Amino acid sequence: MTEKRSDGMLWTPLEVRGVRMANRIVAAPTATGTADEEGRPTEAALRRYGALASGGVGLVVMEHHAIRPDGRVRRTQYMLDRDELVESHRKLTALFSEANVPVLVQLNHSGGLLRDAELLKRPGFVPVGPSAVPHPSDEFGVVPRELSREELSAFVASYAAAALRGLAAGYRGVEIHAAHGYFLGQFLSPLTNRRTDQYGGNVRNRARLLLDVADALRDLIGDEAVLSVRLGMADVLPGAPSRGGLDVEEALWVARELVALGVDILDLSGNLCGYDGPGEAYFAPYAAAVSERKGRALVVCTGGIRRRETAERLLREGVCDLVGLGRPLFADPYFLRTWKE
Numbered sequence: 001m002t003e004k005r006s007d008g009m010l011w012t013p014l015e016v017r018g019v020r021m022a023n024r025i026v027a028a029p030t031a032t033g034t035a036d037e038e039g040r041p042t043e044a045a046l047r048r049y050g051a052l053a054s055g056g057v058g059l060v061v062m063e064h065h066a067i068r069p070d071g072r073v074r075r076t077q078y079m080l081d082r083d084e085l086v087e088s089h090r091k092l093t094a095l096f097s098e099a100n101v102p103v104l105v106q107l108n109h110s111g112g113l114l115r116d117a118e119l120l121k122r123p124g125f126v127p128v129g130p131s132a133v134p135h136p137s138d139e140f141g142v143v144p145r146e147l148s149r150e151e152l153s154a155f156v157a158s159y160a161a162a163a164l165r166g167l168a169a170g171y172r173g174v175e176i177h178a179a180h181g182y183f184l185g186q187f188l189s190p191l192t193n194r195r196t197d198q199y200g201g202n203v204r205n206r207a208r209l210l211l212d213v214a215d216a217l218r219d220l221i222g223d224e225a226v227l228s229v230r231l232g233m234a235d236v237l238p239g240a241p242s243r244g245g246l247d248v249e250e251a252l253w254v255a256r257e258l259v260a261l262g263v264d265i266l267d268l269s270g271n272l273c274g275y276d277g278p279g280e281a282y283f284a285p286y287a288a289a290v291s292e293r294k295g296r297a298l299v300v301c302t303g304g305i306r307r308r309e310t311a312e313r314l315l316r317e318g319v320c321d322l323v324g325l326g327r328p329l330f331a332d333p334y335f336l337r338t339w340k341e
């Protein structure tokens with residue numbers, strides 16, 4: 001891993017595991033609703049991501065893909081739950097390899113947090129989670145079925161299989177989604193994880209499944225594939241009073257454990273509080289705290305970054321190694337033109 005720092009470092013290349021990023025700007029994962037009901041990219045997906053591939057970012061994290069049929073957030077979500085999908089996803093990754101832009105695929109499971117009530121009408125669709133308690137953001141009266149300890153090892157295998165499918169489809173690596181209150185975020189939070197076994201209680205236990213998944217994926221994907229974790233750093237936004245959920249001190253411990261397991265990128269966000277905060281760069285305090293003891297990992301700060309000067313400052317001050325842009329690129333894949341002018 002090499003890192004060069006200078007003034008104007010926004011446009012400075014960076015390399016991780018032989019994967020070269022032309023600059024420090026990451027297209028943050030943003031669900032586009034452009035998959036068909038089987039979880040395959042549609043023509044609309046190819047148009048949208050084709051534009052993003054030529055938009056000038058250094059790295060793209062592709063929107064969340066469900067690792068299992070019971071882990072879908074909505075019907076138009078991408079899926080990597082079965083081998084026959086791999087071929088269709090190659091069309092998407094080809095857009096990025098042609099443009100020479102590295103792309104990672106984000107892997108997710110919804111747990112007890114769905115965004116589409118239609119899924120609940122499907123025969124056999126039963127939301128599952130750490131505990132049979134409703135999610136604080138639940139809109140549909142979902143009470144997930146509590147998973148048994150034995151079932152959790154099957155989850156590690158599902159993440160692993162989805163990761164291998166992602167690499168077979170041409171992704172340069174994978175990002176484990178452990179933020180925004182989805183499945184692994186539900187394990188991290190004591191508000192949604194009430195377990196009394198070794199997966200609940202203190203943060204070591206609540207993070208066990210995430211750490212098991214990260215450990216398995218690091219071994220499996222090999223030295224040339226990038227491993228990223230989108231980590232929800234707290235259940236409230238920076239500066240807000242605690243509501244008894246995951247707190248920053250706990251998340252910092254998890255971040256350090258992930259680095260020790262060989263995670264390459266820590267892509268920081270909120271957990272049960274979601275990703276939207278006030279002002280510019282609202283997650284910078286989390287990024288700065290993680291960057292203090294990040295070892296060899298690269299830290300991504302995303303959330304409310306709108307001005308090039310802000311991005312430059314975050315990099316210059318060592319708050320992060322990469323800056324993420326979600327909504328600006330979602331609204332306009334060529335948004336970076338405004339920063340280059």
Ligand SMILES: Cc1cc2nc3c(=O)[nH]c(=O)nc-3n(C[C@H](O)[C@H](O)[C@H](O)COP(=O)(O)O)c2cc1C
Pocket residue numbers: 028029030031032063064106177179180230269275276302303304305324325326327328330
């Ligand atoms: C429409 C939309 C879809 C999103 N989908 C995802 C997703 O699939 N995975 C994820 O980790 N974050 C997702 N996010 C969060 C973004 O990656 C990002 O963290 C958030 O928008 C804050 O950054 P911004 O202020 O630059 O938009 C989504 C955000 C939006 C607005």
